[in-house]
Amino acid sequence: MRTARTAGELLAPATLVVATAILGAFVSQANEIYFVTALISVSTVVALYVFVGNSGVLSFGHVSFFAVGVWAAGVLSIPESEKPATMPYLFDFLSSTTVGNVASLAIAAAVGGVFALLVGLPLMRLSGLAAGIATFAVLGITNNVLRYYEKIGPGLNTFSSVPETTDLVQATIGAILVIAAAFAYQRSRIGRQLRATREDPAAARAVGVSIYRQRLVAFGLSGLLIGFAGGLYIHFIPINVDAVYLDLTFVTLAMLVIGGTTSLWGAVVGALFVSGLDSFVAEMEDGMTLLGQTVDLPSGSRIVVVSAIMALVLIVRPSGLTGGREFSVPRVSRKAAA
Amino acid sequence: VSPLLGSGLGDFVTDAVDLQVQVDAIGLGAIFALMAVGIGLVFGVMRLVNFAYGQLIMAGAFALAYASERDWPVAAGIALCFVVVLALSLAMERVVFRPLRSQSAAVMLIATFAVSFLLQSIALLWFGPLGKTATSLVQLNRPVSVGGVDIRKITIVAIVTAAVCLGLLVLLLGRTSIGLHMRAAALDSSTARLLGVRANMVGVVSVLVAGALAALVAVMLTVQYPTVTPTFALQETILVLAGVVVGGMTRLVPATLGGFLIGYVSGLLGGALPSSQSQYLPSFLFGLVILVLLLRPDGLFTRSRGLVERV
Numbered sequence: 001m002r003t004a005r006t007a008g009e010l011l012a013p014a015t016l017v018v019a020t021a022i023l024g025a026f027v028s029q030a031n032e033i034y035f036v037t038a039l040i041s042v043s044t045v046v047a048l049y050v051f052v053g054n055s056g057v058l059s060f061g062h063v064s065f066f067a068v069g070v071w072a073a074g075v076l077s078i079p080e081s082e083k084p085a086t087m088p089y090l091f092d093f094l095s096s097t098t099v100g101n102v103a104s105l106a107i108a109a110a111v112g113g114v115f116a117l118l119v120g121l122p123l124m125r126l127s128g129l130a131a132g133i134a135t136f137a138v139l140g141i142t143n144n145v146l147r148y149y150e151k152i153g154p155g156l157n158t159f160s161s162v163p164e165t166t167d168l169v170q171a172t173i174g175a176i177l178v179i180a181a182a183f184a185y186q187r188s189r190i191g192r193q194l195r196a197t198r199e200d201p202a203a204a205r206a207v208g209v210s211i212y213r214q215r216l217v218a219f220g221l222s223g224l225l226i227g228f229a230g231g232l233y234i235h236f237i238p239i240n241v242d243a244v245y246l247d248l249t250f251v252t253l254a255m256l257v258i259g260g261t262t263s264l265w266g267a268v269v270g271a272l273f274v275s276g277l278d279s280f281v282a283e284m285e286d287g288m289t290l291l292g293q294t295v296d297l298p299s300g301s302r303i304v305v306v307s308a309i310m311a312l313v314l315i316v317r318p319s320g321l322t323g324g325r326e327f328s329v330p331r332v333s334r335k336a337a338a
Numbered sequence: 339v340s341p342l343l344g345s346g347l348g349d350f351v352t353d354a355v356d357l358q359v360q361v362d363a364i365g366l367g368a369i370f371a372l373m374a375v376g377i378g379l380v381f382g383v384m385r386l387v388n389f390a391y392g393q394l395i396m397a398g399a400f401a402l403a404y405a406s407e408r409d410w411p412v413a414a415g416i417a418l419c420f421v422v423v424l425a426l427s428l429a430m431e432r433v434v435f436r437p438l439r440s441q442s443a444a445v446m447l448i449a450t451f452a453v454s455f456l457l458q459s460i461a462l463l464w465f466g467p468l469g470k471t472a473t474s475l476v477q478l479n480r481p482v483s484v485g486g487v488d489i490r491k492i493t494i495v496a497i498v499t500a501a502v503c504l505g506l507l508v509l510l511l512g513r514t515s516i517g518l519h520m521r522a523a524a525l526d527s528s529t530a531r532l533l534g535v536r537a538n539m540v541g542v543v544s545v546l547v548a549g550a551l552a553a554l555v556a557v558m559l560t561v562q563y564p565t566v567t568p569t570f571a572l573q574e575t576i577l578v579l580a581g582v583v584v585g586g587m588t589r590l591v592p593a594t595l596g597g598f599l600i601g602y603v604s605g606l607l608g609g610a611l612p613s614s615q616s617q618y619l620p621s622f623l624f625g626l627v628i629l630v631l632l633l634r635p636d637g638l639f640t641r642s643r644g645l646v647e648r649v
Contacts, residue, residue: 137628
């Protein structure tokens with residue numbers, strides 16, 4: 001029974017992801033984009049969950065690690081011949097290096113992870129509001145530097161000519177990899193130690209758990225995974241620096257909170273639920289026929305709907321759609337099986 | 339990269355002690371201090387970080403723009419600004435803050451984050467990304483010359499308004515019974531309730547006072563930045579939130595000082611950074627914020643614990 005429950009903790013989110021992918025394979029080309037976006041969101045939100053969910057500490061800074069992943073993968077995979085035209089001020093070693101698909105994703109993950117570790121080294125000593133504001137400050141600095149420092153990227157311009165390698169298959173594999181990593185971490189010894197500090201810091205410290213060290217490990221791993229998600233994203237859609245700032249921070253946090261912050265299942269459910277809702281509203285912005293009525297919402301309605309739903313979920317069900325619990329088979333059917 | 343290194347140091351210091359830069363920095367600090375009071379007061383009484391405070395100011399600014407575009411008299415515009423901001427504050431308290439009162443600080447912070455984005459995106463739908471213009475008070479931007487220094491009238495208005503408001507607030511908290519209730523609720527909410535302090539009442543009053551301050555800030559900010567967009571006051575709110583935490587969130591006086599300080603430093607850096615580096619101003623500010631938080635995580639001005647009042 002216990003192994004079945006443990007397996008469900010990994011298999012339920014993975015199944016949901018695969019089901020989403022299969023559904024995405026059958027829809028039209030125009031709608032497939034929504035499914036790929038949703039799967040990349042799963043990677044992003046699960047990566048955020050690894051730190052926020054397990055530690056119980058809020059981070060507004062994770063989009064910085066996503067952004068450096070975007071920058072690393074984007075800058076390094078644009079063909080050398082294109083670089084002088086779009087990014088004339090680039091450092092020599094960046095403009096003379098071009099890497100392939102897998103390598104660029106690995107580098108995005110590595111850069112995200114190393115940046116998170118460096119940032120975490122001093123910041124993980126903080127807690128509460130000070131930690132929240134400090135991670136926010138990291139986001140502000142990262143955004144400011146990426147926006148104006150043209151030796152490491154396109155600055156204010158949108159990335160162009162990045163090979164669009166992230167398709168339904170790669171997005172699915174990516175999401176499964178991130179979920180597997182998050183699962184392995186939360187079942188591991190160190191993952192459990194961090195969860196213990198979330199539940200009762202004093203008791204955890206009393207049995208010899210170093211809160212600082214455990215938070216730092218999770219922060220680094222989480223940065224690595226979200227950097228990887230950033231790599232997936234830039235290989236999917238050309239974006240600029242505004243796409244990796246406050247809006248993305250808000251939407252990823254919203255997904256995690258709506259799903260339920262403290263469980264992997266919640267992170268996946270939240271990401272897919274909000275993505276689905278977002279796609280639905282996006283379609284309505286373009287005009288769609290619903291129950292015989294033509295609905296045509298003004299563009300920009302998406303974030304209104306997402307933020308209203310988020311506020312509503314917080315007020316009605318503060319622990320999220322899943323209640324922050326892992327997936328488990330409903331009681332009735334378990335009895336029947338026994 | 340830093341302007342503080344090499345030959346730039348001399349210029350930097352000369353610019354920073356320049357009287358003109360000093361006056362402008364103090365003016366900006368005064369406005370930030372008012373915002374800090376608005377955020378700190380609500381935090382003190384309700385233990386809630388109101389991320390949506392900037393959107394109250396934004397709403398007030400749109401009210402001013404609305405009045406200005408219809409050539410309303412100035413007083414009517416300001417009155418509309420107060421009505422809009424206060425109504426919105428009350429609605430926020432009733433619909434979001436009150437149901438979440440028993441939740442953790444993190445949940446409340448995320449909830450106000452959501453409210454902030456909700457209001458911002460409603461403004462975007464309603465007024466578009468280019469926004470509106472509020473011009474009825476721009477003559478306050480004209481300078482008066484005092485001892486060789488050109489001081490814009492709005493700077494004087496801001497400093498005087500901040501001083502008067504802080505004075506009134508001290509009277510409200512120290513000399514009235516509702517002020518006493520607010521201080522009691524801030525110190526120990528459950529004991530205060532046992533002794534007959536009405537939690538809803540002090541919540542409403544703190545939100546209203548914060549709202550009135552937001553309306554004032556909206557008036558003063560639109561003078562300096564007449565173009566009102568959905569992201570109006572967003573950057574300022576983020577800085578003030580950082581400043582409030584740097585100063586010491588749990589007590590009102592340190593929180594206010596923190597707000598003033600970040601506005602002052604922001605004005606100073608803005609005036610003294612060479613133009614090639616002024617685009618990195620946010621990085622310098624946020625870097626300082628991180629540094630101070632690491633050195634004094636409980637707040638810069640909270641040394642004398644127990645002596646400073648909590649509200």
